[in-house]
Amino acid sequence: MEPCSSENGDETIVELKVLIFDIMGTVMGVDAEQAERMLDLREALERQISVYSFHEQVSFRADRIIYQEPRVLLIRDGEGVNGLLIDQPRDIVNVRTDSIRPLPDLLGASGESRAIWGVALVKEEMVLLVDLHDLMACRIVEPGGGPAISGTDGDTRQTANRMLMV
Numbered sequence: 001m002e003p004c005s006s007e008n009g010d011e012t013i014v015e016l017k018v019l020i021f022d023i024m025g026t027v028m029g030v031d032a033e034q035a036e037r038m039l040d041l042r043e044a045l046e047r048q049i050s051v052y053s054f055h056e057q058v059s060f061r062a063d064r065i066i067y068q069e070p071r072v073l074l075i076r077d078g079e080g081v082n083g084l085l086i087d088q089p090r091d092i093v094n095v096r097t098d099s100i101r102p103l104p105d106l107l108g109a110s111g112e113s114r115a116i117w118g119v120a121l122v123k124e125e126m127v128l129l130v131d132l133h134d135l136m137a138c139r140i141v142e143p144g145g146g147p148a149i150s151g152t153d154g155d156t157r158q159t160a161n162r163m164l165m166v
Helices: 041-046 054-058 132-137 156-164
Strands: 004-008 011-023 026-031 037-040 051-053 070-077 080-087 091-096 116-122 125-130
Touching: 011 080, 011 116, 011 125, 026 116, 037 041, 041 051, 041 070, 051 054, 054 080, 054 132, 070 132, 080 132, 091 116
Parallel strands: 026 125, 051 080
Antiparallel strands: 004 011, 011 026, 011 091, 037 070, 070 080, 116 125
16 A cells, blocks of 8 residues: 655645445445556456456355446456456545544454455445455455456356356
8 A cells, every 4th residue: 555645734644545436335445556457347358357256355245246337456466467346436535544443353353354454434434445455365266266257268248247147
């Protein structure tokens, strides 16, 4: 994370640029500096980028997850570039680091929430903050050892449609 600083009189204010999105009503935020860029799902598949579903990495408890306007965040890690499927971001906002609160101990101790590191109040809404590098470091792969979806399995349109019908 590379926070930005601004001067406010004698005080230095440190802020993060946070990309805000939600999945099924749960509002999430990621450090915008951790994402290399954002693509449409079909474009990511055409480029043969391995795409992991956000909801599988964070273990959502819903029977069916619907991505209204799917987008893929490209994240560079030690293995190259991977994609993370999210819903269309709402906004990019500056969040003061002194306003970020840690997760409650009960949530922080859970292995599933290791990448979720804090909570911020943004426009009167609670936002769970996710570290993309931690999330991808402990990513969950489909049985067989691969990503949730890959652009190498034939018809891109059919693959993208299958990905959206989670």
